[in-house]
Amino acid sequence: MNGRITLAHGDGGELSHRLIQEIFLTAFGSSSAPLMDASIQSMSAPRLAMTTDSFVVKPIFFPGGNIGKLSIAGTVNDLIVSGAKPLYLTCGFIIEEGFPLQDLKIIVQSMAEEAAKSQVSIIAGDTKVVERGSCDGIFINTTGIGAIYEHQHPMPDGMKEGDSVIVTGSIGDHGVAILTARNELGLRTEVLSDCASLNGMLEEALGNTKNIRIMRDPTRGGLATSLVEICEDFKVTIELDEEQIPVRPEVQGACELLGLEPIYLANEGKALIIVGKEEEAKLLEVLRRHPEGANATVIGRVTGTQKGQLQLRTVFGSSRRLNRLSGMLLPRIC
Amino acid sequence: MNGRITLAHGDGGELSHRLIQEIFLTAFGSSSAPLMDASIQSMSAPRLAMTTDSFVVKPIFFPGGNIGKLSIAGTVNDLIVSGAKPLYLTCGFIIEEGFPLQDLKIIVQSMAEEAAKSQVSIIAGDTKVVERGSCDGIFINTTGIGAIYEHQHPMPDGMKEGDSVIVTGSIGDHGVAILTARNELGLRTEVLSDCASLNGMLEEALGNTKNIRIMRDPTRGGLATSLVEICEDFKVTIELDEEQIPVRPEVQGACELLGLEPIYLANEGKALIIVGKEEEAKLLEVLRRHPEGANATVIGRVTGTQKGQLQLRTVFGSSRRLNRLSGMLLPRIC
Structure with a gap:
């Protein structure tokens, strides 16, 4: 036509x-x-x-x-x-x-x-x-x-100290793929958007794992914004270990060039899952069976259930509090 | 704010x-x-x-x-x-x-x-x-x-010769109100859009009337396009009586000025109902109890169940076949 x-x-x-x-x-x-x-x-x-x-x-x-x-x-x-x-x-x-x-x-x-x-x-x-x-x-x-x-069904009210925070793969791919495709920033990368339906993998995860507390797909606002929302809505403190967060070298490089942080970039084929520590190994095994979850990994823990705060332990060993995405203008990312 | x-x-x-x-x-x-x-x-x-x-x-x-x-x-x-x-x-x-x-x-x-x-x-x-x-x-x-x-539930497959075609009030009001509001065509009218939710009235109609065959809300494409779709989808012939179709004088006037036909103008608060003739009086009574249906009236009949055709008996006594809206550019009417 x-x-x-x-x-x-x-x-x-x-x-x-x-x-x-x-x-x-x-x-x-x-x-x-x-x-x-x-x-x-x-x-x-x-x-x-x-x-x-x-x-x-x-x-x-x-x-x-x-x-x-x-x-x-x-x-x-x-x-x-x-x-x-x-x-x-x-x-x-x-x-x-x-x-x-x-x-x-x-x-x-x-x-x-x-x-x-x-x-x-x-x-x-x-x-x-x-x-x-x-x-x-x-x-x-x-x-x-x-x-x-x-x-x-996930039970967010059951979150407790020690729970594992898992991401199903590398973050920021979609954000960098879109910024590259726009040709505006002089950015050249080979990064592909992770855009994919996750229901096959996550249905299996739900069916085979107990104590999944909550799942999210960290799109606009990225991993950090999704986690801040969880922390605030359910009054839990989460500590992320920056070193464990999977980021492709090309995504890391593009972020350094542009002054962006991968944890605030959009993902369109990644899930964030909080699960009881006792089920962590089993859940990772299920996720890793799927191509979309091959790089699933633990990136942090629930460290408290009083204050709603997201903390990042940086690669340099220091710790800082993370807030929602604010003031980074990345319009029309999805 | x-x-x-x-x-x-x-x-x-x-x-x-x-x-x-x-x-x-x-x-x-x-x-x-x-x-x-x-x-x-x-x-x-x-x-x-x-x-x-x-x-x-x-x-x-x-x-x-x-x-x-x-x-x-x-x-x-x-x-x-x-x-x-x-x-x-x-x-x-x-x-x-x-x-x-x-x-x-x-x-x-x-x-x-x-x-x-x-x-x-x-x-x-x-x-x-x-x-x-x-x-x-x-x-x-x-x-x-x-x-x-x-x-x-309406049963469109039950449509038969003699069924009544009812409209719940005057047609073309929304279309003319929008065209007037655009200020583009030099058109001045006091016509208000009929924009309204009809579920109160139609729920009562469904609950109190047997043999409702089908209901439609004739929005984009107007009364005529909705009826052509019914005729084609269910292979019935419908004959409309132009004289019975309620059109406000201001809407009629605007249409004559602009070379438009009210039966092709959008409505946003009118329903089209086809009902067995034996229930016609009861349905009209129910509809007329509601302000949105005060001018409900019979505008035509199912005259055959073989060919899918919409016929209009004009005010001059002649008859012509109506087709879907075609080539009348009225963008962004809803």
């Missing part, structure tokens, strides 16, 4: 209908959505998780992925780290007039592939077209629902 | 956190969302409906509503016309750097009010900020889930 998106593709009429038939339904294969204003699905779970994310990443194609793959993996990961089996996703497109149909097709195809890999169904969608100059190419919202794993 | 949205409001760090606390949580009062990546809710329905919509309406404030009210009512209506009780909504904001915080607060407040009126909970959200010039002010995605009314 050649050509470009026109305003008429978004008016709800004939061209909208053809766009849905020829691009979206071809890729996503949904059958009920076009007949009704909402898609109807059977559910047997007593509790549901629901999450939403809009993706505005720039550029839309980057090493290791594109906005389509990212939009599926991001929402799948939000569900699985909440202890829910991802089931159904919706997607809402906002597209700029003049956007190449060929690019849309590639993006939609990536979404379909990532959805198939994650075993989720895309069951409803919406497309709006805005005039040239009113949005930057394409923005995608994905919203997902999942069924809570009732018998193996 | 004065000031404007900055890129740092969207970086996932400290300012994002404060924006969520001070604007979103204050208005929506969600408690679980900030602690987890997804919101967790109990569900007891065997079947769920799920729908998504992105709102890019221009201007964002218009006579009768704003983008916030519209984003809630639109998704609530998609659920109820699918025969589902609207329960939970998520909202995803994409905001342009420099957007006034005061405007955001008004929009979010409208969303909270409309959600309260519709008895739905906003349970999860996401905010992205893009650089100045990368989007036009604010775009909002709302995605909703609802519980299917199992015992009073």
Whole structure:
């Protein structure tokens, strides 16, 4: 399909209908959505998780992925780290007039592939077209629902001193891949975004490990911001060991060049897991069986359950308190 | 709260956190969302409906509503016309750097009010900020889930000759209100958008009327496009009686001036219902009890169940076939 998106593709009429038939339904294969204003699905779970994310990443194609793959993996990961089996996703497109149909097709195809890999169904969608100059190419919202794993659900209130803080692999890859792809900072690296759905690995982790207290996917704001939120929300002190945090040499190098810290850079295929120390070895074994978790490692411990603080023991042996990301302008990283 | 949205409001760090606390949580009062990546809710329905919509309406404030009210009512209506009780909504904001915080607060407040009126909970959200010039002010995605009314669910396959086609009030109001508000076409009218949640009225209609075959909310593409879709999807012929279609004189006048047809203009607070003729009087009585349905009326009939065609019997007595909206450029009407 050649050509470009026109305003008429978004008016709800004939061209909208053809766009849905020829691009979206071809890729996503949904059958009920076009007949009704909402898609109807059977559910047997007593509790549901629901999450939403809009993706505005720039550029839309980057090493290791594109906005389509990212939009599926991001929402799948939000569900699985909440202890829910991802089931159904919706997607809402906002597209700029003049956007190449060929690019849309590639993006939609990536979404379909990532959805198939994650075993989720895309069951409803919406497309709006805005005039040239009113949005930057394409923005995608994905919203997902999942069924809570009732018998193996993370219990954040159970966090206690000695609990292990685990990250499933090297951090900052997505952030550096995007900054490189922007070509703005004179940065040249071979770093690929880690953009990936983690539900296969994390479902196995939940099924085979007791005492998982909490899981997070440290996206915007990075590892440090996710951990600060955990510390504040659940009033625990966590001490990170900087030396143990896996960072690729190229990511470290780019950060030094740009004055950034890898712990504040976005990740799109990493999970942060806090688990009882007694289950640490077992959890690492399960994670390392998966390519996404091959470099899973312990990076810190819960050291108190009174104050909500995140501490970093640096490679030089000193210790400093970490706060949320603040004032580092990295817009449109996801 | 004065000031404007900055890129740092969207970086996932400290300012994002404060924006969520001070604007979103204050208005929506969600408690679980900030602690987890997804919101967790109990569900007891065997079947769920799920729908998504992105709102890019221009201007964002218009006579009768704003983008916030519209984003809630639109998704609530998609659920109820699918025969589902609207329960939970998520909202995803994409905001342009420099957007006034005061405007955001008004929009979010409208969303909270409309959600309260519709008895739905906003349970999860996401905010992205893009650089100045990368989007036009604010775009909002709302995605909703609802519980299917199992015992009073519309049965489109039951449509048969003689069924009544009902619209719940005057058509084209939203379309003309937006075109007027744009100030582009030299158009001056006092028409207000009909933007409203219809779940109160339609829940009562479903509970008190048998043989409701199908319901739709004729938004983008208008009454005609919604009916063409029904005709094609379910292979029925429908004949509309132009004289019976309620159109405000001001809307009719604006359409004549601009060369538009009211049946193709967007509505945001009207439902289209097809019902067995034997239940027509009862349904009209129920609808007319509600202010949103005070002008509900029969506008046509199902005249065949073989070919999927929409016919209009004009005020002049002639008959013509209607197709989907095509080539009328009315971008960003919702």
